[in-house]
Amino acid sequence: MQTETILYIILSGIIALLLALFQYKSKKKSMSKNNMLFSFLRFISIFSLLLLLINPKFEKVSYYTEKPNLVVAVDNSSSITHLNQKENVQQLVAAIKNNAALSERFNLDFFSFANTLKTTDSLSFSEKQTNIDRAFSDFSQIYKNTTSPILLVTDGNQTFGNDYVFSAEKVKQPIFTVILGDTISYTDLKLQQLNVNKYAFLKNKFPVEAIVTYNGNHAVNSKFVVTSGKATVYSQNLSFSKTVNSKILNFTLPANRVGVQSYKAQIIPIESEKNTINNYTNFAVEVIDQKTNVAIVSDFMHPDLGAFKKSIESNEQREVSIVTPNEYLLQKNDFQLVILYQPNNNFNSVFKSLKQDNANKFLVLGGKTDYAFVNANTLDFKQDITNQTEDYQASLNTNYNTFIIDDLDFESFPPLQSSFGSVTFSIPVETILNKNIRSIDTQQPLLATFETNSRREAVLFGENIWKWRAQSFLNTKSFNSFDNFLGKLVQYLASTKRKDRLNVDYESFYPGNANVVVKAQVFNKNYEFDAKESLNIIVQNKETKISSTFPFILKGNNYQVDLSSLAAGNYSFTVKSSNENISKSGAFQILEYNMEQQFLNANVTKLQRVATNTNADSYFIANTDGLLSKLLDDDRFVSIQKSSKNVVPLIDFNYLLALLILSLALEWFIRKYNGLI
Structure with missing residues (x-):
């Protein structure tokens, strides 16, 4: 005092x-x-x-004493079992848990990682993907400003994500690596990568690119074969040596039948190969007999035009043309959907044509829009004309139920520029995104859809959506999330199909290393989303005729079920409602592929670099005797007396x-x- x-x-x-x-x-x-x-x-x-x-x-x-943390992160992917390291890992984890000296000196935190990082020491070694980079990114946030050495137990084989050698340095903690596997080099032929489009069009040929690699010292001959069922659709003889150890093959395959066509690409194994699982890859292509042509009508250039085109064309079923109003009128019969970008008086004939044809359209309004013209040519809504602009953030309307929308973390997206003032609709609308100004909900739509006279329309009250696509990439390291969001909107607008009370969202086929997630929405008789319904999916394997039933789980504004536990094969399914007599059926295919079984050895070089770059040491699993002693004797990891005032x-x-x-x-x-x- x-x-x-x-x-x-x-x-x-x-x-x-x-x-x-x-x-x-x-x-x-x-x-x-x-x-x-x-x-x-x-x-x-x-x-x-x-x-x-x-x-x-x-x-x-x-005063209190703060012990350092010892973070034990164990690879829980199936490659650990494939490399016969499961028992060694379990013994090491048990030795750490039972070591009284470690428990006295450290706060022991156990994690398992594969696709994601989990706070658990329960290990199954069955997950299909490994993302070490993501684990390091999470650790950099969890253990910021603490003393927390990391014990990384893994084979170092990452199936996706950024190079973890560089992300390890951002953790700012010593990372001791325990290497699972050996350094013995085996003779091996491997189908390293296969690139193919997801869709193809009937009576066309679709391109395929295959990358084949060889690890060995002697010259070998083999054959690359692509089969569909029992028929061989492509083959090529290949020769490899110690110096010529890779080949890039480019070829085309015909699309003769509508539907999902499955193929198997394989490099024929040689006699001395130890791992033949990485010699083949199953892939599929969905052949369709029609294509959606979308016109973006604008009389000036803007980055949004390119963003719309790239995003929509990420789906091979769609093609986008950027045209002027006059060019559109000459080609209008070629398009199934029209996007009108910031219309003005030059669009007068376009609006008359769309009204005459009762055609679906997507209006994008922004700072250069002539709102007097839009109000005069649109009976469904009126926008206040203030000649002032405002930047609006977006917030997702979780009650939107016209089609299934995923939350892309819209609150983190940059604001869109729009005209200041309120908009008044004369018909019922479904709002996808609301306008926010500095976190205050204006109760005004930013993106909305509506139907009238069998015509579907959408309105986006803002420009600079190209920034959203860029921000989505920064958030997820991929354009897929944003492209899927816009793709669903385009699919809704391009279709004239009547709205069903039960909608099911699924893919025709799933790669073997992807999560198989099916989504559904169910509506009552007034077409309002029913969050109290109970949905089940009955899945039957077409070959074995074995059926399994899985319940859906309510998640946001849709129901979801994860079918990743199903084995590779062809499946038919039926989604049924328990309280209502409605159902919907379909079919999908899960391709056989396990990325984790493509590796023969541990990635020793990278794991040793991680340890060296973070001022730590690396150990092989068979030689970890000195690891625990090193952790106990290291002067960097001592308890700190702290005071709280x-x-x-x-x-x-x-x-x-x-x-x-x-x-x-x-x-x-x-x-x-x-x-x-």
């Missing part, structure tokens, strides 16, 4: 005493017992009041206030009892 505060307290006591004596001893040579009691109570009252005003405080310092009041405010009230009340009652009031 400061000296100044102590002096204030002493001075308050003197003032309180003098005032009490002045009031009850004034002009009296002696005091009665009652006056002495009254003086005491008055002293307590005045002194308590002054203490409340001064509010004296003192510093309370407490809190400023607390000398007397609790409530107690002091209660004492003040009590003293005043006693004085009043006693005076009243003695007839002095």
